[in-house]
Amino acid sequence: MAEPVAPNPPESAPPAPVPPWERTRKAKAPARTPLSQEAIVEAALRILETDGYDALSMRRVAADLGTGAASLYAHVANKDELVKLALDRVFVDVSFPEPDPERWMEQVREMMRGTRKILQSHPGLARAMLGRVPMGPNGIHIIEGFMGLLRAGDLPDRVAAWAGDVIALYVVANVFEEDIRFSIHGEASQEDVEAWAGEMKGYIRSLPPEQFPNMLALADPMFETGGPDGRFEFGLDLMLRGLASHSRR
Amino acid sequence: MAEPVAPNPPESAPPAPVPPWERTRKAKAPARTPLSQEAIVEAALRILETDGYDALSMRRVAADLGTGAASLYAHVANKDELVKLALDRVFVDVSFPEPDPERWMEQVREMMRGTRKILQSHPGLARAMLGRVPMGPNGIHIIEGFMGLLRAGDLPDRVAAWAGDVIALYVVANVFEEDIRFSIHGEASQEDVEAWAGEMKGYIRSLPPEQFPNMLALADPMFETGGPDGRFEFGLDLMLRGLASHSRR
DNA sequence: TTCGGATGTAGAACGGTGTTCGTAGCCACT
DNA sequence: AGTGGCTACGAACACCGTTCTACATCCGAA
Numbered sequence: 001m002a003e004p005v006a007p008n009p010p011e012s013a014p015p016a017p018v019p020p021w022e023r024t025r026k027a028k029a030p031a032r033t034p035l036s037q038e039a040i041v042e043a044a045l046r047i048l049e050t051d052g053y054d055a056l057s058m059r060r061v062a063a064d065l066g067t068g069a070a071s072l073y074a075h076v077a078n079k080d081e082l083v084k085l086a087l088d089r090v091f092v093d094v095s096f097p098e099p100d101p102e103r104w105m106e107q108v109r110e111m112m113r114g115t116r117k118i119l120q121s122h123p124g125l126a127r128a129m130l131g132r133v134p135m136g137p138n139g140i141h142i143i144e145g146f147m148g149l150l151r152a153g154d155l156p157d158r159v160a161a162w163a164g165d166v167i168a169l170y171v172v173a174n175v176f177e178e179d180i181r182f183s184i185h186g187e188a189s190q191e192d193v194e195a196w197a198g199e200m201k202g203y204i205r206s207l208p209p210e211q212f213p214n215m216l217a218l219a220d221p222m223f224e225t226g227g228p229d230g231r232f233e234f235g236l237d238l239m240l241r242g243l244a245s246h247s248r249r
Numbered sequence: 250m251a252e253p254v255a256p257n258p259p260e261s262a263p264p265a266p267v268p269p270w271e272r273t274r275k276a277k278a279p280a281r282t283p284l285s286q287e288a289i290v291e292a293a294l295r296i297l298e299t300d301g302y303d304a305l306s307m308r309r310v311a312a313d314l315g316t317g318a319a320s321l322y323a324h325v326a327n328k329d330e331l332v333k334l335a336l337d338r339v340f341v342d343v344s345f346p347e348p349d350p351e352r353w354m355e356q357v358r359e360m361m362r363g364t365r366k367i368l369q370s371h372p373g374l375a376r377a378m379l380g381r382v383p384m385g386p387n388g389i390h391i392i393e394g395f396m397g398l399l400r401a402g403d404l405p406d407r408v409a410a411w412a413g414d415v416i417a418l419y420v421v422a423n424v425f426e427e428d429i430r431f432s433i434h435g436e437a438s439q440e441d442v443e444a445w446a447g448e449m450k451g452y453i454r455s456l457p458p459e460q461f462p463n464m465l466a467l468a469d470p471m472f473e474t475g476g477p478d479g480r481f482e483f484g485l486d487l488m489l490r491g492l493a494s495h496s497r498r
Numbered sequence: 499t500t501c502g503g504a505t506g507t508a509g510a511a512c513g514g515t516g517t518t519c520g521t522a523g524c525c526a527c528t
Numbered sequence: 529a530g531t532g533g534c535t536a537c538g539a540a541c542a543c544c545g546t547t548c549t550a551c552a553t554c555c556g557a558a
Contacts, residue, residue, distance in 0.1 A: 130422070130425060130426050130429050131425075131426045131427075131428075131429025131430040132429075132430075135449075140456075140461075140464075143464065144460075144461050144463055144464050147463035147464055147466075147467055148462075148463040151463050151466065151467070157466065157467055157469070157470045158470040158473065159483075160467060160470075161467040161470035161471040161473075162470065162475070162480055162483045162484075163483075163487065164471075165471075165480065165484075166419075166480070166483065166484035166487060169419075169422055169423065169426060169484075170415075170418075170419060170422070172422075173379070173418055173419070173421075173422030173425075174418070176379060176380075176422075177379050177380045177418060178380075179380070180379055180380025180381075181380040181381075200382075200384075207389075211393075212389075212393050213397075214393055214396035214397040214400050215389075215392065215393050215396055217396075217400065217406070218396055218400070218406055218409060218410040220406070221406045221407040221409075221410035221411065222410040222413075222414075224407065224410075226411070231411055231414065231415070234408075234411050234412075234415065235411075235414075235415035235418070235488075237491070238412065238415060238487075238488050238491035238492065239484075239487050239488060239491060240491070241490065241491035241494045241495075242486070242487035242488055242489070242490035242491040242494075243487065244494075245490045245491075245493075245494070246490075
């Protein structure tokens, strides 16, 4: 009640010089940022892109916008909604082709590659996608396009619908795992990773052969990276082969 | 400095009755729990099992052990390590059969079912597994057994090694997604989930048919849950079918 | 033109988190 | 018997999401 901020400047009072705190307040007020939902979502995406999922906090978003966390809640219900909005927004960039029954498998491959690329470019989005069906205004078009490709494969309806789920989960999980591994190792260079792989291989080779025959036999391919996309492509191919065995064509 | 806890009771002072805070201190000291790493890990697992991942905090673990959070750090580097230890510990219960070339696919299925069950029974462990190769004392035996099953399928070495990775990722991601969905919805009953699915289906049916023909066609199977394991089994089967197409047999 | 109300802003606070610091006490070994 | 090292743990630090509340500003009605 007895705060330095005057609740109501009485007119009878003499026109005292404006105290400093008042001045800064007045100075800030005109430079009021609009602070729209769009701006908030964009700031969130920027943070996800540069600093990852764990760095995304309401305070951080607010700070990047030059305001306080409480102000965000006028435009966004809570953090979960913010994440969902950011998720949907990034899907603008996913493209999908006209389904071609002759090439549907390759088309699925290409679409998943594109999705993976986008998720990779915003580390943390993959984490946000897990457990959520991204049915925002943009996401729903992606899902429609994806389902179209699967339907072009002449699969039973249930197989097409569920396969969409499984494949999407695989892509997201792949990026997420990569993201985690990266953040654990902390900016490890390609050389570090190879050194670690070599160390691991050495450990496996030192295991008693009669107890670990299979690991010894597979030690080499286990730590063969296959390039940045090799393993991803392998898993995707595995599922597509499985899908092909369901095709009625 | 001027705390109520006496640093050195001067002998000249009269034998005043022991103040309550002193009493509790004295009473606790003799009943000093050993507080081993094992006990901490066990407490953590107990919490995961009963209250889920979100309930697992250092303070909670400490409270269950009748101590303070700081005490845990003498036995465990940080929360991440605690989770990793819990992860390896839980693998004691994963069993794997002697590889049988005639039944290897079914054996893989069973092993993955078992792994999933265990991960499900300790929500949060799945999250800890992502991005990590759980090569603890127990985990390494599991990996060996798994590789043995895959090798029984007469697959190229690279296929066997990478497939192990992909399948394991799928199982873990499946549980993790389930876990997140559960924690987002917050204790939703089976009825709630079905109501939500019905609502979603209604929304999809309300979409313009010329713009969303595929989603409309697949609306029913998309929201068919297939029971608690249906979709998991489907995805597992998809990958095994893909693997079968790699088998030289 | 003036006055209210609606709306958006934001500081402070609540109850939580993981982790660190410093101190106190116990144990075992010289 | 003394002492050094290990462990326990309260307090504190820096965060988190969210809410409360006071406060400016703007807009429309009188």
